[in-house]
Amino acid sequence: MALKYAMAASGAILVLYLIVHMYGNLMIFGGQTTFDTYAHHLREIGEPMLPHEGFLWIVRVVLLAAVLVHAYAAFVLWNRAKKARPAGQRYQVKKSAQTPSRRYATQTMRWGGVIIILFVIYHILHLTTNDIAPGGASDSAYQRVVNGFQIWWVTLSYLVAMLAVGLHLRHGVFSALSTLGANRASRQRALRNASTAIAALITVGFLLPPFSVLFGLVS
Amino acid sequence: MNITLRVWRQKAPGDEGRMVTYQVEDVSPDMSFLEMLDVLNEKLTLAGEDPVAFDHDCREGICGACGVVIDGVAHGPERTTTCQLHMRSFSDGDVITVEPWRAKAFPVIKDLVVDRGALDRIIQSGGFISAPTGTAPDAHAMPVPKADADRAFDAATCIGCGACVAACPNASGMLFTAAKVTHLGMLPQGQPERQARVVNMINQHDEEDFGGCTNIGECAAVCPKGIPLDTISQLNRDLLGALASGKA
Numbered sequence: 001m002a003l004k005y006a007m008a009a010s011g012a013i014l015v016l017y018l019i020v021h022m023y024g025n026l027m028i029f030g031g032q033t034t035f036d037t038y039a040h041h042l043r044e045i046g047e048p049m050l051p052h053e054g055f056l057w058i059v060r061v062v063l064l065a066a067v068l069v070h071a072y073a074a075f076v077l078w079n080r081a082k083k084a085r086p087a088g089q090r091y092q093v094k095k096s097a098q099t100p101s102r103r104y105a106t107q108t109m110r111w112g113g114v115i116i117i118l119f120v121i122y123h124i125l126h127l128t129t130n131d132i133a134p135g136g137a138s139d140s141a142y143q144r145v146v147n148g149f150q151i152w153w154v155t156l157s158y159l160v161a162m163l164a165v166g167l168h169l170r171h172g173v174f175s176a177l178s179t180l181g182a183n184r185a186s187r188q189r190a191l192r193n194a195s196t197a198i199a200a201l202i203t204v205g206f207l208l209p210p211f212s213v214l215f216g217l218v219s
Numbered sequence: 220m221n222i223t224l225r226v227w228r229q230k231a232p233g234d235e236g237r238m239v240t241y242q243v244e245d246v247s248p249d250m251s252f253l254e255m256l257d258v259l260n261e262k263l264t265l266a267g268e269d270p271v272a273f274d275h276d277c278r279e280g281i282c283g284a285c286g287v288v289i290d291g292v293a294h295g296p297e298r299t300t301t302c303q304l305h306m307r308s309f310s311d312g313d314v315i316t317v318e319p320w321r322a323k324a325f326p327v328i329k330d331l332v333v334d335r336g337a338l339d340r341i342i343q344s345g346g347f348i349s350a351p352t353g354t355a356p357d358a359h360a361m362p363v364p365k366a367d368a369d370r371a372f373d374a375a376t377c378i379g380c381g382a383c384v385a386a387c388p389n390a391s392g393m394l395f396t397a398a399k400v401t402h403l404g405m406l407p408q409g410q411p412e413r414q415a416r417v418v419n420m421i422n423q424h425d426e427e428d429f430g431g432c433t434n435i436g437e438c439a440a441v442c443p444k445g446i447p448l449d450t451i452s453q454l455n456r457d458l459l460g461a462l463a464s465g466k467a
Contacts, residue, residue: 001421002462004431004455077389077431084323084390084430092225092238093316095291097386097440106388106435175434178448181456185447 007073008176010066015173015198017063018165022205028218029209032142039141071117078110105171112164119161126154149213158210166203173198220246220306223314224259226271229327236327238316248307252295253278253285255306256317272330278302280443283378286385287331288318293382293441300380300443320385323428324392335381337427338395342379344423345416346399348408361407371405374398376444383438383446389430394438396424397454398446404457414461417454 027038045055096103126132127144134154135147148154174195177183183191212218222243229236243259250258253275260270276284280303289295295304309315317331325333363371375398383394400417403409409416432451439448 001418001425001458005459005462077433081389081391081430084428085321086323089321089323091288091291091318091321093291093318094288097292097437098435102436106433109433171434178434178452179455181452181459183449183452185449188447188449 003073003076004179006069007077008179010070010073011172011176013062013066014070015169015176015202017059018202018206022202025206025209028142028145029212032140035142035145036140067117067120071113074110074113102171105167108164108167109171112168115164116161116168119157119164122157123161145209146213146219149210150219152214155210155214159207162203162206165206166199169199169202170196220248220309220311222246222255222306222309223312225314225316226330227318227327228271228330229319230269230329232326232328246306248305250306251278251302252289252304252306253302272328272332274332275302281378283380286320286380286382288320288385290316293320293385294380294443298441298443298445300378303443320381322384322390324390325381325384333381335379337429338379338381338392340427341392341396341420341423342399345412345419346403348403348412350408350411363406367405371402374402374405374446374450377402377442377446378444380443382441382443384429386437386441387430387432388435388437389433391432391438392424392427392429393432393451393454394442394446394448396420397450400457401450401453404453413457414464417457418461421454421458 024038024042028035042056043053047054050058098106122132126134126148127141130137130144133144133147134151138144138147149158172195174183174192177191177195209218224241224243225238226241227236228239241259241263243255243262246255246258253273256271256273263270273287274284276282278285280300283300285301286294287301289301289304294301296308297304319325319327319331320333320335324337325335327333377395377398379395381392381395384390384392387393400420403416404413434448434451436448439446
């Protein structure tokens with residue numbers, strides 16, 4: 001019963017993280033020194049109270065926990081939905097009574113979520129650990145970004161993933177707010193619009209750096 | 220109008236069931252969908268075949284007995300009950316698919332008739348107030364703010380037809396449950412049992428094998444009474460309050 005709140009709360013943590021992450025990414029437009037200093041500084045937050053990279057590891061553990069809770073809740077819900085309308089009791093014809101764009105967002109929550117988690121693993125291997133290094137590995141975070149996104153298919157893979165994130169958030173933010181009790185008929189429209197705005201902001205904000213690299217604005 | 224119907228036929232609960240195609244000729248656009256089914260059934264009876272079983276009672280959109288999925292949408296293309304849907308919403312020569320509500324909690328009894336007892340059991344678990352009422356009190360004896368009264372009334376218009384469950388991709392009965400929780404939760408008489416009610420009703424809802432709500436909104440989009448989606452948010456808020464106070 002508390003599962004839906006776990007879903008909403010873990011989702012909220014992830015969205016807040018995305019906003020901070022996006023803010024950090026946009027520092028790429030400040031040039032190599034700014035970006036690398038920022039990346040370096042992330043590892044020193046809280047020193048000497050915390051060990052080197054201590055803050056970062058706290059964030060990572062919290063994020064991992066949020067992802068696990070989120071995925072667990074999603075799996076349980078998916079399983080319940082499957083049992084609530086078992087095979088052999090499905091509709092032969094089923095149409096949505098809602099607008100196509102909203103329907104697309106809600107229908108892709110589960111598979112979209114799987115795509116996003118696979119992307120996150122690829123993304124960590126690419127830009128954090130640099131085990132996947134198309135365009136060449138580097139110790140400079142700035143250099144890693146530039147090396148990677150100069151290749152069209154790397155940027156394309158990030159485009160697909162960010163569109164998946166955008167769709168996920170379009171329904172996810174509204175759904176989380178609803179679950180936490182914020183929805184009222186009088187503000188439903190506003191909540192939906194806010195949800196779409198956050199989704200669009202995050203998608204565009206994350207796509208700006210890769211495309212700037214691809215088109216040579218950042219090099 | 221001439222209509223081709225694809226109807227779900229199932230002899231008994233355990234029967235496998237299948238889609239059967241029928242032709243219905245000379246359908247008047249002024250007929251309701253159920254009257255069109257009546258015409259089909261008269262034809263089947265004359266031919267010595269078993270008529271298509273479907274639930275219906277008032278035929279004026281207020282009892283909630285009728286309800287089938289028409290071309291993939293609960294209660295069909297208009298936002299009303301099946302009995303208030305008219306054939307003018309279709310065109311001559313249309314092929315119309317008619318299926319029963321589909322959910323594990325709604326087992327098919329015969330053809331298009333399903334057992335919606337699960338909804339009754341949700342109400343039994345807490346959808347009432349257990350105060351001795353006596354005679355009707357004076358209208359001004361217990362003031363209720365207009366906004367609360369309106370919201371309670373909007374939620375109270377639920378006729379328990381089950382379209383929300385039928386339309387939900389998760390087969391969740393959350394809009395139905397939330398309508399009753401909101402209805403009673405907005406009124407002073409509903410306050411003493413407010414927290415216990417939401418917990419008991421949700422527990423019963425889950426026990427009946429309904430799916431979980433993911434706020435998709437298909438339910439509110441097909442509800443013939445226009446129960447708003449925000450009732451589910453109200454239920455979530457009440458449930459959160461109950462969990463926080465340790466009543467769950």
